[in-house]
Amino acid sequence: MITLSSLKKIFNTKDGQVTAVNNINLTINKGEIYGIIGYSGAGKSTLIRMLNMLERPSEGTVQVAGKNLSELSKKDLRLARQEISMIFQHFNLLWSRTVRENIAFPLEIAGVPKEKRKERVEELIKLVGLEGRGGSYPSQLSGGQKQRVGIARALANNPKVLLCDEATSALDPKTTDSILDLLVDINQKLGLTIVLITHEMHVIRKICHRVAVMENGSIVEEGPVLEVFRHPTQEMTKEFVKQVTEPEETKETIKHLLEETKTGKIVQLTFVGGDAEKPLISQLIRSFEVDINILQGKVSQTQNGPYGALFIHIDGEVSEVEKAINYIVGKQVNVEVISNV
Numbered sequence: 001m002i003t004l005s006s007l008k009k010i011f012n013t014k015d016g017q018v019t020a021v022n023n024i025n026l027t028i029n030k031g032e033i034y035g036i037i038g039y040s041g042a043g044k045s046t047l048i049r050m051l052n053m054l055e056r057p058s059e060g061t062v063q064v065a066g067k068n069l070s071e072l073s074k075k076d077l078r079l080a081r082q083e084i085s086m087i088f089q090h091f092n093l094l095w096s097r098t099v100r101e102n103i104a105f106p107l108e109i110a111g112v113p114k115e116k117r118k119e120r121v122e123e124l125i126k127l128v129g130l131e132g133r134g135g136s137y138p139s140q141l142s143g144g145q146k147q148r149v150g151i152a153r154a155l156a157n158n159p160k161v162l163l164c165d166e167a168t169s170a171l172d173p174k175t176t177d178s179i180l181d182l183l184v185d186i187n188q189k190l191g192l193t194i195v196l197i198t199h200e201m202h203v204i205r206k207i208c209h210r211v212a213v214m215e216n217g218s219i220v221e222e223g224p225v226l227e228v229f230r231h232p233t234q235e236m237t238k239e240f241v242k243q244v245t246e247p248e249e250t251k252e253t254i255k256h257l258l259e260e261t262k263t264g265k266i267v268q269l270t271f272v273g274g275d276a277e278k279p280l281i282s283q284l285i286r287s288f289e290v291d292i293n294i295l296q297g298k299v300s301q302t303q304n305g306p307y308g309a310l311f312i313h314i315d316g317e318v319s320e321v322e323k324a325i326n327y328i329v330g331k332q333v334n335v336e337v338i339s340n341v
């Protein structure tokens, strides 16, 4: 659906040239939810804005649904943009218009007749769960509701691609989850291709099929979400992955336990996909002369199956502990010994 080839963006500033996006090659498939993660300044916004030519590339090409956007005339680009919608962190709603009028706006621009417009607006209000709020103004809505208006407006002209520019960054965690659920819902119902940028791994974990990690204008790591979680190669990716596997208090708890624990080993087990459901711990206790204490654990759902980490203390004779660890390795669960005590 989207192909980026040798894409580059250089800004000329008073202080010299800034390369915001540097030679990116990427293919995003139809119906996929594709996440791009990176810290502030990595070039995510510039990249996503080039996907609908809000920002013109300095070099390279952007192809969406078979069209090379750089080559389109102004008129054709306007038409192409109806197929590539966008939602924003701060919603970008028209404050003097009601919910209904905001959603109708792109339909007016596209020249949709009044009756059809009305029908479509009501359909969209239902789709995003804003029944009963059509007459409200944006200032009368919560953040989550405002983003629902943004999504309805973006979907008005039946786009093929939805671009999400930090769409949940201004929302609290619970509202974030409800908006992410809505994005998955419309991805599945409408077969819409979704590209999102974020600095939160939680967003990637919860809804993306594939992820690209961006640093200094380049993509440093890319792949299916579970694969990247399983084998993060770059330091930065490892940091992001920790956001969803290690609860804040984990390090402190482990440190405390290391001080308390005199024998055995503390290990981190990482479960990916189907393995997370297996009764590994009871198998260990039954098969080896060891005691197992579960210290901390978190298993989350991804679009490709469960993913999680479990910290356990395995205690017993040194040889039995070794055997137990080897047994886990044989089960293809990723094992990391945090410390030999």
Ligand SMILES: Nc1ncnc2c1ncn2[C@@H]1O[C@H](COP(=O)(O)OP(=O)(O)OP(=O)(O)O)[C@@H](O)[C@H]1O
Pocket: 011, 012, 013, 018, 019, 020, 038, 039, 040, 041, 042, 043, 044, 045, 046, 047
């Ligand atoms: N219009 C511009 N003129 C000059 N430099 C720019 C412009 N837009 C972005 N940049 C620079 O390009 C680099 C990438 O910025 P960009 O906003 O794309 O990053 P980002 O990953 O989206 O970060 P953030 O999440 O903070 O917006 C930064 O160094 C930024 O200063």
